[in-house]
Amino acid sequence: MNESVTAPVIELSGVSKFFDQFQALREVDMDVRLGEKVVVCGPSGSGKSTMIRCINRLESHDQGRIVVDGIELTHDMGNILAVRREVGMVFQQFNLFPHLTVLENCTLAPMRARKLSREEANRVAMEYLERVQIPDQANKYPAQLSGGQQQRVAIARSLCMKPRIMLFDEPTSALDPEMIKEVLDVMVELAKEGMTMVVVTHEMGFAKTVADKMVFMDHGEIVEVAPPQTFFNDPQSDRTKQFLSQILSH
């Protein structure tokens, strides 16, 4: 029991990924402990999305090992499904199911992949829709909601699977500025409750309040890993300094 708290719940070692000739990840090593919040940043095309998509195998890695919650990711479909049941993911473009209502969006995976009854799934879904403050929209279709509401539904949809880990890939980048806060608030709440989170984002305010660990990537490599205090005030690498000066000057 004690060991599971200290042992990494996500472990990437020497992970490389190629798209044909192009190497998107170069021997990436990263550990995430239970309850830890990791914020990943870096310039466009640096491999942030590719890395977190490897964690639930939306992309397959070509070299190295990825172990999530004690399960190694290989071609074994059983393992992949087992990992995906424990790992929720929130996308930049929400990716809600447009033909299903908000409630149905939230109950589909629990009913199919967790074998919950409809009543149980509905109950869980309403609980999480309340947590993200949109229980009254349960019977609407995604297209009837604002971007911020859609993203909160997407978060609730992931949480309904009761995952041990949540991945966020630029969850606020597609949102109008006035809607960013409502989504970040939900994420901060989630962090306070102790969820293990890996978040790709350029919201540095969010990173400072929530992150236990900052990860900076460039050209498919992890260039720097540091607690936010050190990362923002005393970055070691020149590439990090340059990136931070660009992003903070905005």
Place this chain on the structure above:
Amino acid sequence: MADAGTSTALAQRGRNAKKPPLLLLWERSQRSPWVASVQFAAFAALLLWLAMLGAEQMGYLWQWYNIPQHFFREVDGEWIMGPLVKGLLVTLQIAAWCIILTLAAGLVTALLRMSDSLTGSALATGYLELVRNTPLLVQLYLFYFVISPILGVDRFWTGIICLTFYEATFVAEIIRAGIISVDRGQWEAADAGGLTRRDAYRYVILPQAVPLMLPPLTGQIINLIKHSAIVSVIAVTDLTTEGRNLIADTFMSFEVWFTVAGVYLVMTVSLSFFVTWLEHKIKVRT
């Protein structure tokens, strides 16, 4: 909402007020389905009249009054089916079987073609290329003279299997196109939620792809019904065969071919209407 409606109606009236009333009446009539139907009927009547005129000049003797008895005939107080109705029933049977089998075979082919399995996709691609690049008539002969005798299949099922083989290639491509036009993010969300591939297709991808496929699928099924006439070359007693036999007996070639074409038209047009209604129903639900 009501406000906006009134104001557009007002704007409409304002715009129309400048036009002369006769022009207005004409414009409005252009939009009415009744006027469209009348126009269509008039055009059809014109064509028919031209055909009759031509036939008359050939000295053709019209016997339309002889046609109805070949649908139904009263014998000793009982109505019995004429050859045209018997043929129609066979055509409907062939069409019904083919539609079911074609959709199933098309779906399987499409899924195989998109699967990760190399053998599966190679098999599907080979089948598509082979069938789409040889004439249907030649395929029918091949089935009738080579494959059916070996497997001991009768001509009715030979016709169905051959047609299915041919039409399923088109259906497979329609289904595949529908599936790939669903946004990639939908797959990712389904995968990330831990759904199996089967569940992802069933609950996420196909419900979004099927409405996109309906219009081209309807076109393909209409083709299927029309192509089914080809089974007459292997003497399956479908509508076309019955029509041909009837002409051999009665020499009413003009009337019979017009009638046969009309019956096919009724079948295909009712199918179109049914699918339009179905599409509307699907749209209302989502």
